[in-house]
Amino acid sequence: MNKENFRHTVLFWLKEPENQTYRSAFEASLKRFIESSKYVQNKHIGVPAKTNRAVIDATYTYCLSVSFLSKEDQDKYQDEPAHLKFIEESSKLWRKVVVYDSDLI
Amino acid sequence: MNKENFRHTVLFWLKEPENQTYRSAFEASLKRFIESSKYVQNKHIGVPAKTNRAVIDATYTYCLSVSFLSKEDQDKYQDEPAHLKFIEESSKLWRKVVVYDSDLI
Numbered sequence: 001m002n003k004e005n006f007r008h009t010v011l012f013w014l015k016e017p018e019n020q021t022y023r024s025a026f027e028a029s030l031k032r033f034i035e036s037s038k039y040v041q042n043k044h045i046g047v048p049a050k051t052n053r054a055v056i057d058a059t060y061t062y063c064l065s066v067s068f069l070s071k072e073d074q075d076k077y078q079d080e081p082a083h084l085k086f087i088e089e090s091s092k093l094w095r096k097v098v099v100y101d102s103d104l105i
Numbered sequence: 106m107n108k109e110n111f112r113h114t115v116l117f118w119l120k121e122p123e124n125q126t127y128r129s130a131f132e133a134s135l136k137r138f139i140e141s142s143k144y145v146q147n148k149h150i151g152v153p154a155k156t157n158r159a160v161i162d163a164t165y166t167y168c169l170s171v172s173f174l175s176k177e178d179q180d181k182y183q184d185e186p187a188h189l190k191f192i193e194e195s196s197k198l199w200r201k202v203v204v205y206d207s208d209l210i
Binding site: 004006007009011027042044045046047048049050051053055056057058060063065067071074075097098099100101102103104105 | 109111112114116132147149150151152153154155156158160161162163165168170172176179180202203204205206207208209210
């Protein structure tokens with residue numbers, strides 16, 4: 001089995017996290033993109049869990065965590081038409097994005 | 106197949122990220138813990154990738170990203186003896202930890 005050598009974690013803070021219309025639009029747009037990606041391996045789209053310790057940041061609105069076989073696959077994912085479409089549809093809905101890209105050791 | 110309903114992402118900033126002795130000790134300690142966990146499903150231990158965009162935070166030293174079948178499994182993982190041993194061995198090496206816990210939607 002090929003190894004998932006790259007993990008891409010994205011935290012989104014929406015401008016209006018309580019707005020259900022915007023939430024539904026964001027979720028649909030992100031899922032369409034991730035389901036259609038040719039490069040994504042393990043995938044997770046989620047919301048803050050009900051855990052509570054001092055080190056936990058639960059202020060974000062959505063978490064996307066996806067793995068790739070290689071950095072090269074992640075680079076191609078960045079350029080997929082479905083990715084550009086997601087950004088076009090949804091970037092107006094968020095106020096902040098933080099990304100952690102990690103290479104397997 | 107059971108679903109990975111919970112994603113636990115931890116960013117560690119070591120006090121001395123350039124110290125190879127401390128890095129090796131931290132990596133060995135974290136790997137021992139994660140390999141022995143009864144609850145971890147998909148797992149990733151990594152370092153900042155060579156990607157570079159404005160939204161990417163590459164200041165951390167290590168990234169741990171693991172999935173669980175449920176929040177309950179994650180709660181049990183928090184209490185595993187191997188987890189407590191990892192914290193005992195390694196907490197002196199880090200200056201900051203940030204956790205993102207995410208429930209699948």
